[in-house]
Amino acid sequence: MSISRRKFLQGLAATGLTTVLPSTAKAASRGEELATLLDLSKCIGCGACVEACKETNAHKFPRPKKPFPKMYPSRVKPSDWSDKQDVDDRLTPYNWLYIQTAYVTWQGEEYEINIPRRCLHCQNPPCANLCPWGAAAKQANGIVRINDKICLGGAKCKKVCPWHIPERQSGVGLYLKLLPSFAGNGVMYKCDRCFGRINQGLVPACIEVCPQDVQTIGPRDEIVAKAHKLAKEMGGYIYGEKENGGTNTIYVSPVPFDVLDKAIEKGPGRPHLSSVPNSMAKEENLAMAVIGAPVAGLAAALLTGISKVSQDKQGDKDE
Amino acid sequence: MNKQPKTIWSGRLFNFMVFGLMFTGMAQMPIFKRYYLADVPGFGWTADFYLNHILHYILATILLFIIFYRLGKFLRQPGREIELITPIGWVKIFIWAGLIFTGILRVLKNQPNIFFSPQVVVFLDWGHLGFAIILGLAALLGKILGQGYLRD
Ligand code: SF4
Ligand code: SF4
Ligand code: SF4
Numbered sequence: 001m002s003i004s005r006r007k008f009l010q011g012l013a014a015t016g017l018t019t020v021l022p023s024t025a026k027a028a029s030r031g032e033e034l035a036t037l038l039d040l041s042k043c044i045g046c047g048a049c050v051e052a053c054k055e056t057n058a059h060k061f062p063r064p065k066k067p068f069p070k071m072y073p074s075r076v077k078p079s080d081w082s083d084k085q086d087v088d089d090r091l092t093p094y095n096w097l098y099i100q101t102a103y104v105t106w107q108g109e110e111y112e113i114n115i116p117r118r119c120l121h122c123q124n125p126p127c128a129n130l131c132p133w134g135a136a137a138k139q140a141n142g143i144v145r146i147n148d149k150i151c152l153g154g155a156k157c158k159k160v161c162p163w164h165i166p167e168r169q170s171g172v173g174l175y176l177k178l179l180p181s182f183a184g185n186g187v188m189y190k191c192d193r194c195f196g197r198i199n200q201g202l203v204p205a206c207i208e209v210c211p212q213d214v215q216t217i218g219p220r221d222e223i224v225a226k227a228h229k230l231a232k233e234m235g236g237y238i239y240g241e242k243e244n245g246g247t248n249t250i251y252v253s254p255v256p257f258d259v260l261d262k263a264i265e266k267g268p269g270r271p272h273l274s275s276v277p278n279s280m281a282k283e284e285n286l287a288m289a290v291i292g293a294p295v296a297g298l299a300a301a302l303l304t305g306i307s308k309v310s311q312d313k314q315g316d317k318d319e
Numbered sequence: 320m321n322k323q324p325k326t327i328w329s330g331r332l333f334n335f336m337v338f339g340l341m342f343t344g345m346a347q348m349p350i351f352k353r354y355y356l357a358d359v360p361g362f363g364w365t366a367d368f369y370l371n372h373i374l375h376y377i378l379a380t381i382l383l384f385i386i387f388y389r390l391g392k393f394l395r396q397p398g399r400e401i402e403l404i405t406p407i408g409w410v411k412i413f414i415w416a417g418l419i420f421t422g423i424l425r426v427l428k429n430q431p432n433i434f435f436s437p438q439v440v441v442f443l444d445w446g447h448l449g450f451a452i453i454l455g456l457a458a459l460l461g462k463i464l465g466q467g468y469l470r471d
Pocket of ligand 3: 053056057096192193205206
């Protein structure tokens with residue numbers, strides 16, 4: 001761990017990229033969350049980031065065994081993207097980033113806004129918290145990752161993610177070794193923020209390749225401050241800071257996000273841009289009750305004990 | 320008034336809570352939709368992960384209160400029942416401890432300001448599930464052997 005941190009430090013110092021905040025290496029070495037800022041006013045929709053993501057992460061893409069196991073009950077359908085690996089206009093197990101485009105008129109001006117879409121790396125990610133199997137988890141540096149060695153492809157993470165980001169490929173993963181016909185259905189895939197590159201002191205491929213420097217990576221608090229500054233200068237709007245209780249992907253746009261949301265194509269693999277309340281809010285509030293229950297139980301037993309003793313004493317006196 | 324359950328681990332309310340926890344726990348796996356339960360009219364909620372997660376928290380709160388309340392009372396009368404605990408009873412008690420331990424840590428993990436590494440998360444998730452399964456097996460074995468927590 002310390003080796004990769006040191007490497008990270010050296011690597012980032014060497015990059016000299018404007019897309020990396022100077023304090024990033026230190027923050028990473030402190031185990032702080034890193035976030036990315038996306039200045040949507042700069043994105044020209046060239047798709048270089050999408051291609052770079054595909055190339056860089058190709059070695060992680062699924063190589064499914066066919067034919068797929070027969071599924072019971074038969075209404076459970078396998079998800080197969082292996083023959084459609086080139087699809088790049090939505091999220092798939094082979095495409096973890098794509099560009100959404102919105103043509104809008106806002107305050108009398110026409111805009112073409114391009115929005116790179118991928119996992120937002122939530123601060124308290126429901127996909128990870130609700131995974132019953134430990135396959136999805138958050139790392140200290142804020143990356144939310146699905147472990148392809150143990151994911152069973154039940155797609156619960158996709159269901160509970162407010163943007164339904166993870167995508168399934170059948171015919172790969174641990175379920176093939178367990179009960180292939182009766183439980184699980186593959187592995188879920190999504191952006192892992194190029195965790196290997198981060199460990200080696202490199203920035204994510206999509207950030208490095210962008211000709212417009214659309215993205216900046218850095219410690220979350222600095223990225224948030226930068227996003228607010230940028231939004232102020234631009235007279236713009238922010239998405240991702242508060243969404244789902246806070247994410248590590250902060251978009252800044254000259255056009256409000258509810259306007260963009262109406263203008264983008266949405267559907268399977270094409271996430272919305274509407275505002276999202278914290279999915280884990282109820283659990284966060286209930287946690288104190290669960291954790292406090294043992295103490296409360298013991299205290300109640302003790303208190304009834306005391307009152308019983310004093311009652312008994314009272315009874316003794318009365319007799 | 321002889322309504323007091325015999326041990327910390329019995330009573331109608333206790334059993335109901337355990338059933339509810341097992342059910343909402345199983346609902347954390349994407350199986351109720353796959354295996355048609357959620358298609359039965361009135362059972363659609365069994366496929367609602369968030370709802371079942373919150374129910375699991377609420378039931379856990381009540382059960383933990385009951386267990387620790389009775390544990391507190393039990394500890395106030397030391398030596399009374401300890402020798403009466405059967406081997407199966409001890410096994411189940413240790414499994415309960417593991418289940419509660421991993422469950423509470425899992426709740427902590429879901430808090431925004433608390434962080435566990437991915438390796439610990441796997442350990443907790445598999446542990447919690449594993450303890451639930453072996454508790455069921457131990458309970459079954461107890462039934463077969465006709466052994467409860469306490470000797471008659
Ligand atoms: S590479 Fe940069 S400019 Fe091109 S689509 Fe991606 S974010 Fe936009
Ligand atoms: S955006 Fe979805 S998949 Fe990504 S961390 Fe958040 S909940 Fe998980
Ligand atoms: S951070 Fe890496 S995995 Fe995520 S979208 Fe960018 S290139 Fe793809």
